[in-house]
Amino acid sequence: MKVLILTRYESLGASSRVRFMQYLPLLQEAGIEALICPLLNDGYIQSLYSGSRPLVNILSRYWKRILDLLRIGRFDILWIEKELFPWLPDWIEKMFLQSAPPFILDFDDAIFHNYDQSRSILVNKLLGRKIDSLMKCADLVMAGNPYIATRAIDAGAKKVVVVPTVVDLKRYDITVVHHDKAVVTIGWIGSPSTANYLHIVQEPLRELSTRYSIRCVAIGARREQLLGTPFEPRPWAEKTEASELAALDIGIMPLPDAPWERGKCGYKLIQYMACGLPVVASPVGVNCEIVEHGVNGFLASTDAEWRHAIETLINDADLRSRMGAAGRRKVEHEYSLQVWGDRVAELFLDVAKS
Template sequence: MEPFLSANTWDIIYKPGHTVSKVLGILHGFLRRTGVLLTQVPKADFVFIHREAAPVGPPVIEWLIAKLFAKRIIYDFDDAIWLKDPAGEQTFISKLKWQQKVGQICCWAYKVSCGNAYLRDYARQFNPHVIINPTTLDTEHLHNQMRDQHHSERPIIGWTGTHTTLRHLDSIWPVLRRLQNEGYDFEFQVICNQRPEQQHLNNLKFVSWRKETEIEDLLQLHVGLMPLVDDPWARGKCAFKALQYMALGIPALVSPVGMNTEVVQEGHNGYICDTEEEWCAGLRKLLDNQQLRTQLGKAARCTIVERYSVKSNKDNFLALFC
């Protein structure tokens, strides 16, 4: 793997300020890419590109790989990256993006790998060789534990995501306040790289996202939420939050947007919630019934192992290189 940005630049790229460091980090990224082009690409049979070779500017590097070096590109994306992210348009890096390059890279690619049918349909406008390659999890070495729902502590409802997806929680705050007013005793945890704005919700706990403790933090949850605003950007989502919860035996409540309805089966491994009433009804059932949480959690884990694990999708992924 050859990431464009260093770990230090990733730490600041979406934070306010640090303009000089961001510019230097991006310039360093282009130097790293030049090194890869000159030393590694000439020896490769395939070049696997996730999202883009560089997060800013036109697809110069991709053109060089496809046309100058005549290499077979496997192009992979798991978001509607040909659109502007509604939550990210004012960030430093978003002003330098070149969304229209997605279609161009699809044209040059040997094959295109997309996370869901919505993304596939877009890619097929430019390339007939498109494979749906869903987001997969390592259920043997990473997401390999089950949340024990039998503990008698107060239930924890949770959500995880980046600061750019905090907007999707707007529909959930009234639901949580309503349940709290009804007398339900629970904690709501937000695992994120940025603290949400105060929502006048009792027992709201913020957990700063850290790679080293990600699984441990998720295992604190009894129920996981994945609300989504229904817009073109969100329809490209590949249900990653729900997949993470479910892999750990945590039932998921999701909006009927993007790939969510393919992953979650109503009443079997979670609940699909569109209205405030449906969110409240699903959460009431799970808060009231520890055994139901266990039952849905086990079914959720089986769904991931059977359909969205690295092992179950191995052949589908390797078909990209045939």
């Protein structure tokens, strides 16, 4: 079987890296030959995180996507990340897909809200139902969480399967022993596009820092984004992210309760838990499924709840250890590549047979 994987990004794009690229060795073992053709390159990601959107780069990459689509007849299945052409109407995509082999749409974000909740009346009118239209045409929709799955079902998709964003357990070290420490490190991992969420917890952490010896780090945020918070920036790199996470004592995921955030897949929580860390998260979307309150971490909405949850973990190294171990077990059973690799390969086989 030959699969053409049409990702949105190259390896610097987290969604493309973890929902597609990390599956390649397992697909190959299952006899599935895959070719990846990204839409946007790493240069685009670097420019985006520095605050710019290079139009020339985007136009050239859209042209390359068109060229890639001219050879879809050589493949048995298309595996598409989100959509073929962001911000273009669905009829353009359908023009290419009407003679395509069976295709799978994969979503790890509620990107339909980019359109149906746009402040632009024109965008809302022209693109508000674009993703629903594409979902209805797909042979399979792989949804990163139930929020996205519900949208696909409501859109009339033929088949919808929830496939969480998972980690490769081989990359995450649980040999680091988090003993009672003089300084407890509280950490977050993400990108500049989500670093603004850290302001949700700046007051509870600032208050705790006056009473306890804590260190707050933000892996992947720019320094200027952290002004007014107790966080210090740490650079992100694929080679070092697992070791950076293993050095933490508590992992956090603050989110506002809004439509876009309800479509998040909680990947950073899964990363923390893979490292054997206890977590504290906002009870938004799939976070409520990943975090078992009082078992592998805490859910917190208000400043008082965030303060109490983190303070409890600061004061109890044994609790951190127990919760971290519970989180690791949950990842091993529910959110690992080792579990989902075979399942995703089976989905391809099912689509090919249908």
